[in-house]
Each structure stands twice: as C-alpha cells, then as structure tokens.
Amino acid sequence: MEQRHAIEELVYRSCMALDERNFKGFLDLCDDDFRYTVTAYSPEIRKDMVWLDYDKAGMSTLFGNLPRHNSDHSPITRHATVYTVSVDAAAQEAQAVSALQVFRTQLDGGATELFAVGRFHDTIKLGGAAPSLLKRVVKMETRLIGAGYHIPF
Amino acid sequence: MAKNSSDWAARPRFPTSHYVDSRIYTDQAIFEEEREKLFRGAWIIGCHESEIPNAYDYRLFTHPTGVPLIMVRGEDLKVRSFYNICPHRGNTILYDPAGNAKRMTCIFHAWSFDAKGECIDISRGEQGYQDRYCKEDASLREVKAEIGFGGFVWVNLDDRSCTLREYIGPALDMLEPHMQEPMEVFHFHKAVVDTNFKLWHDTNSEFYHDFVHYFNRITGMMQPGYFDRKYTGYPNGHASVGSMEIKYDAYAGSKKRAVGWPGLAPGGWILIDIFPGMTYNLRTSVLRIDTVVPLGPNKLIVEFRGLGLKRDTAEERAERVFDHNTIWGPFGRNLHEDLLAVMGQGRAMHEGTDSRWVIHGREENSTIHDEIGMRHFYAEWGRRMGRPAHDPMGEGRPAPARAAVSA
Numbered sequence: 294m295e296q297r298h299a300i301e302e303l304v305y306r307s308c309m310a311l312d313e314r315n316f317k318g319f320l321d322l323c324d325d326d327f328r329y330t331v332t333a334y335s336p337e338i339r340k341d342m343v344w345l346d347y348d349k350a351g352m353s354t355l356f357g358n359l360p361r362h363n364s365d366h367s368p369i370t371r372h373a374t375v376y377t378v379s380v381d382a383a384a385q386e387a388q389a390v391s392a393l394q395v396f397r398t399q400l401d402g403g404a405t406e407l408f409a410v411g412r413f414h415d416t417i418k419l420g421g422a423a424p425s426l427l428k429r430v431v432k433m434e435t436r437l438i439g440a441g442y443h444i445p446f
Numbered sequence: 447m448a449k450n451s452s453d454w455a456a457r458p459r460f461p462t463s464h465y466v467d468s469r470i471y472t473d474q475a476i477f478e479e480e481r482e483k484l485f486r487g488a489w490i491i492g493c494h495e496s497e498i499p500n501a502y503d504y505r506l507f508t509h510p511t512g513v514p515l516i517m518v519r520g521e522d523l524k525v526r527s528f529y530n531i532c533p534h535r536g537n538t539i540l541y542d543p544a545g546n547a548k549r550m551t552c553i554f555h556a557w558s559f560d561a562k563g564e565c566i567d568i569s570r571g572e573q574g575y576q577d578r579y580c581k582e583d584a585s586l587r588e589v590k591a592e593i594g595f596g597g598f599v600w601v602n603l604d605d606r607s608c609t610l611r612e613y614i615g616p617a618l619d620m621l622e623p624h625m626q627e628p629m630e631v632f633h634f635h636k637a638v639v640d641t642n643f644k645l646w647h648d649t650n651s652e653f654y655h656d657f658v659h660y661f662n663r664i665t666g667m668m669q670p671g672y673f674d675r676k677y678t679g680y681p682n683g684h685a686s687v688g689s690m691e692i693k694y695d696a697y698a699g700s701k702k703r704a705v706g707w708p709g710l711a712p713g714g715w716i717l718i719d720i721f722p723g724m725t726y727n728l729r730t731s732v733l734r735i736d737t738v739v740p741l742g743p744n745k746l747i748v749e750f751r752g753l754g755l756k757r758d759t760a761e762e763r764a765e766r767v768f769d770h771n772t773i774w775g776p777f778g779r780n781l782h783e784d785l786l787a788v789m790g791q792g793r794a795m796h797e798g799t800d801s802r803w804v805i806h807g808r809e810e811n812s813t814i815h816d817e818i819g820m821r822h823f824y825a826e827w828g829r830r831m832g833r834p835a836h837d838p839m840g841e842g843r844p845a846p847a848r849a850a851v852s853a
Binding site: 362 | 543545635636660697768771785
C-alpha cells in the first residue's frame with residue numbers, strides 16, 4: 294500500500310510541477326532514460342498518431358526554448374486520477390494508468406473550460422530512494438484543442 | 447501622433463490594391479456570398495486517396511458551403527462523392543467520419559445505397575409507394591470528384607465547373623516533380639478558431655509574419671537565401687513561394703533533417719496556396735496540407751494533414767512524424783503561434799470593434815516579405831465577388847496614393 298501511495302504521489306507531483314511550470318521539478322521526477330510521448334487515435338484517417346515524442350534531453354530543450362516563443366499564457370491544470378497500478382517486483386518497475394482531465398483558465402476573467410481528456414500510461418522505475426518516471430505515454434481522447442499549446446500535458 | 451476617429455476611418459494612403467476594408471472579415475452577408483461565389487464552384491480537397499485505399503472505404507467531409515459529403519471508393523476503385531443526405535427524409539446517411547460500407551444504409555428507415563450513389567433498397571417500398579416511386583427515383587446527389595495533384599480527392603459542387611486541371615492551371619507545377627511517388631496521410635487534426643478563413647489563408651500567403659516564429663527567424667530569416675524567395679501569382683488566385691534551405695540545426699533541440707523528400711534539396715521548402723483556402727506546404731521531409739472550412743465570418747475550421755511517402759520504412763516515417771510535430775503538430779512550435787496570431791486578428795476585427803483597414807502594402811520585388819501574395823488573392827476575391835476588397839460596400843473613394851502602384 295505504501296508503494297502504491299508513492300506511485301500515486303509521483304503521478305500527482307508530475308501534474309503539479311507542470312501546472313506550476315516548474316520544469317526542473319518535473320524533470321527531477323523523471324529517470325535519465327525517461328521518454329515522453331503524446332498519442333491519439335484518429336477515427337478520420339483510422340490511424341494511431343504520435344503528436345509528440347521526446348527523451349529527457351528533448352523535453353529539457355523543449356522547456357528551455359519556451360521563453361523564445363509566442364505562447365498562450367492561459368494556465369492549464371492537470372487533474373489525474375490513478376486508476377490502476379501493476380508492480381513487476383522482479384523488474385523493479387510499475388505500470389500506472391491514470392485518467393487525465395486538463396482544464397484551461399482564461400487570463401481575462403478567469404473562466405475555466407475543459408481543454409482535453411485522456412489517460413497517462415506511465416512506466417515507473419522502482420528500487421531507488423523514490424519511484425521515478427521512466428516512460429509516460431499520454432493517450433489523448435480529445436483531438437480538438439484549438440490553437441494547441443506549447444507545454445505538453 | 448495617435449489618430450483621432452477621422453484619421454482612423456480615413457482610407458490608407460496606398461493604392462487600392464494594397465489594403466482591404468476589414469468588413470470583408472466580419473460581415474455576415476459577405477460571408478454568405480463568399481460561400482456561394484468562392485467555394486461552391488471551386489475545387490476543394492476533401493481527403494487524400496490513402497484515407498480510402500480499399501473498395502467501399504469512405505470518408506466524410508463537410509464542404510465549406512456547409513454541404514455534408516461522402517467520398518467513397520467503389521468496387522471499380524473509382525472514388526465518387528455524394529451528398530450525405532438521404533433523399534427520403536433528409537437524414538444523415540453515414541455518421542462515422544470514415545469507414546467501410548458496401549451498403550450505405552440510412553438508420554432512420556433503412557434505405558440503402560451503393561458506392562455509385564444508386565438506391566439499392568427501399569424498405570417496404572412497394573407496399574408504401576406502389577408504382578409511384580421506386581429505387582431509380584431515389585439516387586443520391588453526386589458531385590464532381592477527381593483525384594489529382596499528389597493523390598488528393600478534390601470535390602466540386604458545381605456541375606458546370608471547369609476541370610480540376612483547368613482550375614489549378616500551372617500553380618502546382620513547382621511541386622509536381624516532388625509528388626510523383628504515392629503518399630500517405632499520417633497526421634490529421636482540426637482546429638476550430640475564432641477568425642475569418644481569409645486571415646488563415648493570408649498567414650499562408652505572406653512570410654513577413656515569420657517575426658512571430660522564433661523557429662523561422664533562427665532557421666530561416668537569419669540564413670543566407672531567405673530574402674531571395676520569390677512569390678509567383680497564378681490564374682484563379684493561386685500563388686507560390688519558391689524554395690530555400692532551412693538551417694534546422696540552428697534551433698536548439700532540432701537537427702539537420704536526414705530523411706528528405708524526393709527531388710527536394712536538403713532543407714528545402716516550397717509553399718503553394720490554392721484559392722480560396724488550401725495550402726500545400728512541403729518542408730524538407732513532410733508535406734502539410736491545410737484546408738479551410740469556414741463556419742462564419744469569425745469562426746473557422748482548419749483541417750491539417752501531414753503526409754509522408756507510402757514506401758517509408760518505420761524509421762523514415764518516425765523521422766517525418768518528428769519533423770512534422772516539432773513545428774506543425776498541435777504541440778508544435780509554429781502552428782500554435784500561427785493560430786494565436788489569426789485568433790488575435792479575429793479578436794480585434796470581429797463586428798463592432800471598429801477595425802477599419804488591413805494593409806497589404808509591402809513591396810520588396812516580390813520576395814519573401816513582399817505582400818504581393820495577399821494582393822494577388824484579393825484581386826481574385828474582388829473579381830469573383832464582384833466587389834473590390836478595398837471598398838466592398840461601394841461607399842468610398844480611394845485616398846490619394848502615397849506609394850507607387852505596382853502589382
């Protein structure tokens with residue numbers, strides 16, 4: 294139970310770090326071999342699509358380039374609920390599946406709208422002082438996200 | 447000195463070809479007129495042939511006029527297009543955006559149609575209609591469909607329209623050598639944004655806005671050859687921008703593209719705008735296609751497609767996908783910036799904001815920051831609409847021009 298609690302907390306901390314644009318904090322939760330992928334299935338072309346795919350260094354560069362770009366500054370908040378956790382004790386890894394809802398709040402007036410829904414499919418490395426994210430696949434259900442966003446979910 | 451209300455309302459001191467009245471972006475009546483005069487008789491990209499590779503594969507598309515269309519490949523492998531409207535009670539026949547249907551059956555009363563648009567079954571037909579109405583009376587409305595220019599399925603609602611080849615003319619000649627191999631769509635998404643469709647097309651028709659893109663400034667604008675790219679206008683309002691070599695490795699985290707594209711120089715980039723709202727954008731390893739579907743004067747769907755080569759290995763495809771997503775994906779660096787920019791225009795220009803003029807006045811020998819691409823578009827817009835873009839309501843006289851008249 295303690296292990297599951299630690300895994301859940303890792304997922305929630307990853308959301309909070311990105312919500313706060315604490316990119317270093319997010320990357321600190323990730324293993325050196327971290328891989329981050331955003332996918333979506335398109336019923337229109339009947340294909341799985343990859344919308345983003347980076348390793349840890351790629352994510353770091355993506356975050357580092359942000360100040361040079363023109364971006365939507367409306368904050369987004371990630372609401373995750375960890376549904377399932379499966380631990381492979383021999384491999385010292387766990388698989389966690391979480392429901393994800395992303396809300397966006399307008400700067401002018403503060404109206405909040407649902408921005409996207411999907412799921413995190415996380416692979417978590419165990420055995421260290423604390424669990425760390427080895428792989429995150431964000432499977433998007435929502436594909437209509439207006440102008441898009443420069444910070445991934 | 448800042449302008450007072452008279453100054454603000456005064457016509458720009460440019461030739462009338464070099465500015466437009468912003469009401470062409472906001473007026474509901476003009477929008478309705480555009481749907482009829484610009485879109486109804488135009489050839490529009492509905493999908494790509496790779497989206498419907500097999501017999502009975504179909505794809506739905508809402509035409510910019512609002513007409514719901516089915517594009518379906520028949521048993522003879524010919525692609526045809528029909529209204530997605532049942533001739534019985536006007537119901538939608540197919541609901542899913544794509545699929546495979548040997549019989550297209552309306553769920554409402556089970557009337558069925560084949561891929562040639564013929565009605566093949568009217569449920570309890572004889573009992574209800576006796577000999578007064580039969581299957582032959584109940585065909586679907588077919589619209590023109592042709593495959594061309596890279597394997598795209600083009601549709602045209604006007605039975606008397608010119609051919610696709612006549613409509614495109616020489617506009618895609620620059621790209622034709624690069625579209626000889628079969629291609630495949632690997633990316634599709636839509637964006638609904640509050641702006642006018644022409645403002646999106648404008649963004650694809652001028653590169654002066656590269657100032658909004660850090661990526662383009664660092665990989666393009668600061669590189670030799672950038673200011674040599676030239677615009678070419680073609681009949682029917684189409685326009686192209688010539689190639690240059692993009693220095694992708696100038697952007698941190700990016701890299702020199704390895705996979706390339708047949709016949710295109712490494713780092714090459716060709717962009718061709720098709721009137722009234724489609725863009726071919728071939729950049730190094732990916733072909734991106736934009737298709738606008740206007741919903742109102744200030745509401746727009748843009749359909750985005752990314753294509754690679756059908757013969758791609760898994761590794762090649764992955765690289766194209768990476769290249770695409772870096773700048774053009776929903777989380778990409780450039781697409782977000784472009785969409786923010788046109789939404790900003792929509793926010794500043796919708797009805798009631800007292801926006802008055804939009805200037806297309808840059809003249810730089812038709813090179814990359816010249817605004818001749820937009821001037822070329824609006825000349826065609828005026829011709830088809832029967833009203834000039836600088837004075838769409840026929841109420842003003844031009845101010846004395848300060849700039850020399852050109853294109």
